[in-house]
Every structure is written in C-alpha cells, then in structure tokens.
Amino acid sequence: xxxxxxxxxxxxxxxxxxxxxxxxxxxxxxxxxxxxxxxxxxxxxxxxxxxxxxxxxxxxxxxxxxxxxxxxxxxxxxxxxxxxxxxxxxxxxxxxxxxxxxxxxxxxxxxxxxxxxxxxxxxxxxxxxxxxxxxxxxxxxxxxxxxxxxxxxxxxxxxxxxxxxxxxxxxxxxxxx
Amino acid sequence: xxxxxxxxxxxxxxxxxxxxxxxxxxxxxxxxxxxxxxxxxxxxxxxxxxxxxxxxxxxxxxxxxxxxxxxxxxxxxxxxxxxxxxxxxxxxxxxxxxxxxxxxxxxxxxxxxxxxxxxxxxxxxxxxxxxxxxxxxxxxxxxxxxxxxxxxxxxxxxxxxxxxxxxxxxxxxxxxxxxxxxxxxxxxxxxxxxxxxxxxxxxxxxxxxxxxxxxxxxxxxxxxxxxxxxxxxxxxxxxxxxxxxxxxxxxxxxx
Numbered sequence: 001x002x003x004x005x006x007x008x009x010x011x012x013x014x015x016x017x018x019x020x021x022x023x024x025x026x027x028x029x030x031x032x033x034x035x036x037x038x039x040x041x042x043x044x045x046x047x048x049x050x051x052x053x054x055x056x057x058x059x060x061x062x063x064x065x066x067x068x069x070x071x072x073x074x075x076x077x078x079x080x081x082x083x084x085x086x087x088x089x090x091x092x093x094x095x096x097x098x099x100x101x102x103x104x105x106x107x108x109x110x111x112x113x114x115x116x117x118x119x120x121x122x123x124x125x126x127x128x129x130x131x132x133x134x135x136x137x138x139x140x141x142x143x144x145x146x147x148x149x150x151x152x153x154x155x156x157x158x159x160x161x162x163x164x165x166x167x168x169x170x171x172x173x174x175x176x177x
Numbered sequence: 178x179x180x181x182x183x184x185x186x187x188x189x190x191x192x193x194x195x196x197x198x199x200x201x202x203x204x205x206x207x208x209x210x211x212x213x214x215x216x217x218x219x220x221x222x223x224x225x226x227x228x229x230x231x232x233x234x235x236x237x238x239x240x241x242x243x244x245x246x247x248x249x250x251x252x253x254x255x256x257x258x259x260x261x262x263x264x265x266x267x268x269x270x271x272x273x274x275x276x277x278x279x280x281x282x283x284x285x286x287x288x289x290x291x292x293x294x295x296x297x298x299x300x301x302x303x304x305x306x307x308x309x310x311x312x313x314x315x316x317x318x319x320x321x322x323x324x325x326x327x328x329x330x331x332x333x334x335x336x337x338x339x340x341x342x343x344x345x346x347x348x349x350x351x352x353x354x355x356x357x358x359x360x361x362x363x364x365x366x367x368x369x370x371x372x373x374x375x376x377x378x379x380x381x382x383x384x385x386x387x388x389x390x391x392x393x394x395x396x397x398x399x400x401x402x403x404x405x406x407x408x409x410x411x412x413x414x415x416x417x418x419x420x421x422x423x424x425x426x427x428x429x430x431x432x
Contacts, residue, residue, distance in 0.1 A: 014256075014257050016250070016253055016254060016257055019253055020246075020250065023246060023249060023250075024246075027237075027242065027245065027246070028233050028234075028235070028237055028242075029229060029230060029232065029233045031235065031237050031242075031245070032229075032232030032233045032234065032235035032237070033229045033232045035232070035235045035237075036232045036235060041241065045241060045244070045245050048245050049245055049248060049249055052249050053249065053252065056249075056252075056253050056256070065223065066223070066226070066227065068227070068229070068230060069223060069226035069227050069229070070226065071229070072226045072227070072228070072229025072230070073226045073229075075229065076194065076229065094197075094198075095194050095195045095196055095197065095198075095201070096191075096194065096196055096197065096198040096201035096202070109223055109224075109227065112227070114230045114233050117227045117230040117231075118230055118231060118233070118234075121228065121230070121231050132193065132225075132228055133228060133231055135190075135193045135194070135195040136193060136194070136225065136228040136229065136231075137231075137232065140195065141195055141196065141197045142190050142195045142196065143197075145195065154178075157183075157186035157187070157189065157190055158178075158186060160186075160189050160190060160193060160195075161185065161186045161188075161189035161190075161221075164189050164192065164193065164221045164224050164225060165189075165221070167224050167227070167228075168220055168221065168224040171224070171227065
C-alpha cells in the first residue's frame with residue numbers, strides 16, 4: 001500500500017481512490033476498537049462510519065506520524081463520547097479524552113505495521129498487557145481498572161507505565177532493548 | 178517509590194487515557210511546566226495509541242464490511258460530485274411532477290444498490306456496485322436539488338409574479354422562472370433570462386435554457402432575489418448574448 005501520509009495528502013485534495021485505500025487498510029482496526037469498546041456490532045458499524053467520515057471531512061486533523069495510531073485515538077475518543085451519551089456510567093467513572101493535537105504524533109512510529117505492533121504487545125508480560133488493554137478498550141479510569149482486577153491502584157499504575165515503556169522500546173528502532 | 182516516580186506513573190496513565198477528567202486537567206498543566214514530564218508524556222502517548230492495533234483481529238464479516246464501505250463511498254462520492262455532474266443531473270428535472278418521479282427513481286436505484294451490496298458474490302459485484310454508487314451519488318445530488326426546488330416552488334410564503342405563459346417565483350432569496358406552452362425555438366436559438374438589479378439602468382445576462390419536449394421549463398436564476406428589480410426572457414443565439422438582441426418574451430418587475 002502507498003505510504004499513509006501520502007494517501008492522506010491525496011485525501012486532502014479530495015481524492016476518492018486514496019480515501020478508499022485508507023478505508024480498506026484501516027477499517028478493521030477502527031471497527032475492532034469500536035466493537036471492543038461498545039460491545040455491539042451495530043454501534044461499532046456506526047462509529048466506524050463516523051470515524052472515516054471525519055477522515056474525509058477533516059483530513060488536515062492528521063498531521064504526521066502513524067495513521068493507525070491516530071485513527072485509534074480518534075476512534076477511542078468517539079467511543080468514549082458514545083459511552084457518555086449512553087449515560088450508563090457517571091462522568092467521574094469515564095476517563096478524559098486523549099487530546100488530538102498533532103504535536104505528539106511520533107515520526108518514529110510512522111511506518112509501523114499492525115503485525116509488528118501486535119507482536120510487541122503479545123510479548124509483554126500478561127499482567128502488564130492485560131491492564132494496558134483494559135485501560136485502552138474499557139473506557140474506564142485507573143481506579144475502576146484496579147477495582148475490576150482486584151489489584152492495588154499503585155500496582156496498576158506501575159504495571160501500566162512499565163508496560164508502555166517496554167512496548168515503546170520494542171517498537172522504537174532507535175532505542176536499544 | 179519517590180514522589181517523582183509516582184508523578185511519572187500518573188503521566189503514563191494520562192497517556193493511556195485512563196485518568197478522570199479533573200486529574201487529567203491538573204496533570205496536563207504540570208506537564209506544560211516540566212520538560213521531563215512532557216518528554217515522558219510525548220513518548221508514552223504515541224505508544225499508547227498503538228494499543229488499538231490489538232483489536233484489529235476482531236471479527237468483521239465481509240457483508241458488514243461491504244455495507245459500511247458502500248455507505249461511506251456513497252457519501253464521499255456525493256460530496257465530490259462536480260457542478261457539471263449536478264447540472265447534467267438537474268437537466269432532467271424540468272417540471273415538478275418529473276422531479277417527484279425522479280426522486281422515486283433515485284430511491285429505487287438506492288435500494289437496488291443496497292441490495293447489490295448484500296449479495297453473497299461480493300467480489301464479482303464490486304465493480305458494478307461502484308458504478309451504481311457513482312450514478313446514485315449524482316442522482317442523489319440531483320434529487321436534493323429537486324427537493325429544494327420543490328420546497329421553493331410550493332412554499333406558502335413564496336411570491337408569484339404572473340408572466341405570459343407562466344410565472345416568476347421568489348422564495349428564500351431564490352428566483353425561478355416557470356413557463357409552460359413555450360413555442361419551439363428556431364435552430365440555433367435558445368431562451369435567455371435577464372435580470373435587472375435594483376438601481377441598475379441596464380439588464381444583466383443570466384442563464385440560457387431550452388424548453389422540454391412538452392414546451393415547459395423551470396429554471397433557477399443564479400442571483401439573489403433580494404437584489405432584483407425585474408426579470409425578463411428573450412430568444413437569443415445559442416450560447417447567449419451580452420445584451421438582448423430580440424424583443425423580450427416578457428419583462429416582469431418584482432414588485
């Protein structure tokens with residue numbers, strides 16, 4: 001597939017074929033996150049459409065970095081909005097959105113593919129990976145994660161930081177393992 | 178564990194997006210003042226976003242995948258339909274009854290396109306579906322235009338000015354000329370609309386048009402009704418004229 005950054009540049013020029021290529025490459029990622037977070041396929045389909053319509057209508061929101069990571073963030077934030085609108089949980093139980101400004105996008109990760117990321121995730125110790133995935137997909141705060149896993153809050157935080165640092169080291173070619 | 182380490186753990190929690198909003202806001206402020214915290218946040222946030230890839234293997238059947246894509250591409254193609262495509266599509270809508278029929282036709286085509294997307298032999302149908310989607314996008318755009326025109330033409334607060342063989346209608350800033358029983362035009366001739374702006378001393382050329390086979394025409398003039406003093410129509414050479422070259426079919430003051 002053509003470089004994602006170039007495809008997004010073409011989308012900015014209203015290139016339908018480029019948009020279609022992005023959809024083909026990333027719709028399973030977006031749908032998968034939506035399904036995991038919302039827990040039902042109809043909502044996941046709607047969310048997937050909403051995310052890709054954002055790609056089409058506001059492609060300038062993506063500045064640089066890993067397109068899949070950016071889409072993950074957009075999808076997660078949208079899913080949090082849906083969970084908020086369902087009002088099954090109080091606001092205090094739901095985490096804050098992750099900011100979408102482009103300044104954080106990491107050029108180191110720009111060309112990473114999903115297989116490599118999944119392999120790095122799979123290589124994390126279970127107790128770190130499970131907490132990180134729960135944190136990302138459950139749309140809950142660290143306190144709720146501690147409660148659900150019957151793990152002390154301090155331990156949750158320590159494992160999450162250790163896991164994220166390990167994941168970064170595994171994926172960043174500039175950092176020695 | 179030092180206080181600093183605890184703070185760095187909070188930063189990791191923020192990067193993963195699991196801090197409650199109040200805590201997150203407070204920590205973001207601290208990160209803005211502290212280079213080390215900022216660097217940690219920057220590194221871990223982009224890493225945390227990659228965790229989404231863990232969900233890429235969630236089951237998504239081909240039918241659902243095709244359904245989502247079909248809806249998206251329809252919306253996207255409609256968004257990029259060129260003005261020429263819209264004009265071509267609009268050319269078929271010369272009278273309200275035709276417009277209503279066309280809306281029904283569009284609905285039928287849409288329905289058909291949806292059916293196509295649901296067929297089991299998706300691979301073989303993809304090219305055909307893409308063609309249909311393009312047609313649907315163009316026709317949907319035309320249908321929207323026609324619906325908008327119908328709303329103007331039949332608006333209870335629209336203003337109707339009678340002219341020979343029809344009327345001039347204004348509503349919501351839009352101006353339409355609706356004519357029936359128009360005579361057949363000589364070869365190489367078209368009807369051309371003219372507009373006289375308020376305070377102007379000369380008419381300005383507007384669009385040209387030809388009647389349908391039944392001798393009727395509805396055209397929307399590309400001007401704002403609020404600034405117009407009068408509308409006229411005359412027969413002109415194909416391509417239009419800069420000033421009227423024949424006696425106007427009608428001149429209608431909008432007052």
